[in-house]
Amino acid sequence: MAAKKKGFLDIIKKEIGEAGYDGDQFGGAGGHDGRGLPTEMPSNFMFATGIECSYPTIKKGKIRRDQLRECGHYDRYKEDLGLVKELGLKVLRYGLPYYDIHKGPGKFDWEFADAAMGEIKRLGITPILDLMHFGVPDWVENFQNPELPMHFAEYAEEVAKRYPWVRYYTPVNEIYVTAKASGKDGIWNEQLKSDKGFVTAMKHATAASIIGTQQIAKHRNDCIIVQSESAEYTHELYATPSPEVSLENELRFLSLDLLYANPPSATVGMYLLDNGMTRQEYDWFMAGQPPGYQIMGNDYYGRNERIRLPDGSIQISMDVLGWYEITKDYYVRYKKPVMHTETNVFESELASDWLNKQWISILRMRRDGVPVLGFTWYSLTDQIDWDTQLAEQNNKVNECGLYDLDRKPRPVAAAYKRILDEFGQITVVPHAEMLEISDRPARLKVEI
Template sequence: MAQKGFLDRIKKQFGDGNYEGDQFGGAGGHDGSGLPVNTPGNFMFATGIECSYPTIQHGKVRRDLLRECGHYERFKEDLGLVREMGLNVLRYGLPYYSIHQGSGKFDWSFADEAMAEIKRLNITPILDLMHFGVPDWIGDYQNPDLPVLFAEFAGAVAERYPWVRYYTPVNEIYVTARLSGKEGAWNEQLKTDKGFVTALKHCVAASIMGNHEIVKRRNDCVIVQSESAEYTHEIKATPSPQIMLENELRFLSLDLLYANQPSASVAMYMMDNGLTREEYDWFMAGKPPGYQVMGNDYYGRNERIKLPDGSIETSMDVLGWYEITKDYYERYRMPVMHTETNVFEADLAPIWLLKQWVSVMRMRRDGVPVIGFTWYSLIDQMDWDSQLKEVNNHVNACGLYDLDRKPRPVAETYKMLLQEFGQITIVPHAEMLEITERPAQLKVAT
């Protein structure tokens, strides 16, 4: 008779699989499927509501995408759609330009209604406090008073809504400074390197001081810094100094924000265009307080190819979010969130969403702590094909829902992802590593 092996003995004693205890992380443990749950360890599946409000035509016209896309009138319906999607997290921008009406003066009428509804629906907002514009009385990004004035607003928001933990103080600082100070599209509409550096240093300083005002009221705050992940590919045997510099400048806002010393060429560029040594030393003193997350926004149009004749083509996903964000992660070693993506062609949106999710999963498998993903935005946008520079009332079909609040095909694809992956943790084994509610203290790199 053949001698019985250890499996025979186990089966006799404990049965043929499905052991008691498997449900606690064994063979019968949860695989992460099912719609997201509102726990600190849950991966943060999100959407956002587009809220840009720059001025154009030298201050004569204020774009306000919340108004142009009907959110002010339909905010309850829009917030209901977030829950209809099965989402718990929302990147949400309060209209800074209209709320902050003067030093110590605020109009909270719309904000209070919207925030009450967000709270009632148990949605976790990542609250966006400055999105491409400032109040008329502040002027523009060249105003050196901006960091102090914005800090007042950030503190007032944190005081008024103490239940909010997640913030983006200043959205896409690099893009804000480039389009306002260098490319002449928005706000001050300057086309100078000095205008760019001035706008950028004021925005970074505003973010830092706003962060300080938030953390004084909420010392466990999580700051999700949404920044555009950019790259220009140059088809040229000898790379041009201009493109080499541009590919370094894409890091500049985060370098200053996270106290990471930029390259010598970038440091000289900043000094040549108005950054003082005292200001530089101030930025290099250390990261802002609270828990910091590096959010990378990626659209196919973020990658560009420059041809030998100087013309620019949109390259659409040559390196993709994975490769570009890996550059940012290796530079800063911060937890990561994919904070924005979309395409303007509704029929291409489902496959674009799947490609972004594959990048997120690969990044997580490679050991990078990616804590969240955002399809931006909930509803269609207006005139982003012209970067809001022209009032064409052209609908960009990039939302989960159209402007009639009818679902687009990408909504069903996102729901499928949520059903399949909605309960995965922020990083593997994050049940042991849930985002703590203790005050942030240590900033240790090793």
């Protein structure tokens, strides 16, 4: 009987042995698999947390809700930033208190900002600097003020000049939520309840983001802009969909449509013109996109997704479509690199499971070829009164942080650390080990 002919693998094992071949230790078939905490390489996926910094006014402007103060950050900023470092995170969504820094045209108070930014730089943390988070200085009044874009642009430029080492920015956080809560839902700031109030707040906040980004780019022409917008959707249990909800599901795209010069539907276009946007203003938004490398951040909480029942009541649906399906709609619309920029749940005992579900959605999205560049658990610590969207001063602790307000870790901190240990060195762009965020200036991109 003839001897069995050896295959190539038998020959390799005979010559090299079972341990592997030269080069495996550098990441071959049996080499590096992406485990380990993130390095400081720009090719790393951006694992992040954020420090909650909302500061809208309520009670007709008489009360300022400042989450940095209410959650103790002003007094414990060094401790908080140390926790970010201790957890192994390299990236932090961080918002300076715009309302408290910009004292008037040409007037600024940088005392706290300099201290905090100095500590961030010392620790080697990469900040995604959040410049406007749901509120404006008292002297600007509110989002109905047409002078807001230029006042904000002055502030954005001064920040870019003062901290030239910062490259990542979120100029205006959640523009859609800002405009809706302030101009349509009557919760914050001007507290209007009208379509015109919503459209006015929307165009002013979006214009502020565009003009502010232009000022940043003057001083940092390689700026990376992480737009953070709420991923919304309302389902209807109606045999005949209602025009109101159909319009609402279109309006959720409006801030990014204006920002990215993407013509909205005819229905939304007529709505804008009916509620105070001029044709000249519309043409200005449609003229082109703002400068910088643009990343589309989508914030997803289960409470962003709602079901309207036949009796008209609203039920929080918690993950019917989920971050994956909703964000896919945004990606198909804008074709921008994606970042999951906020998520949490208020029940600390559910947080670890929620984190794992969000991470699985990200892995699936990346495997489908969508460039998801980063993930953020928001926020580092618990928050106060977000169950009422800050509308009521109940001093209720929302247990949504990686740490409680005594800076003790919640179980989700250990769950996040496990994800970091397992996936911390995956690439920022899926299937693209040779690609990284370069240091070349951003320039006009022509789509063919």
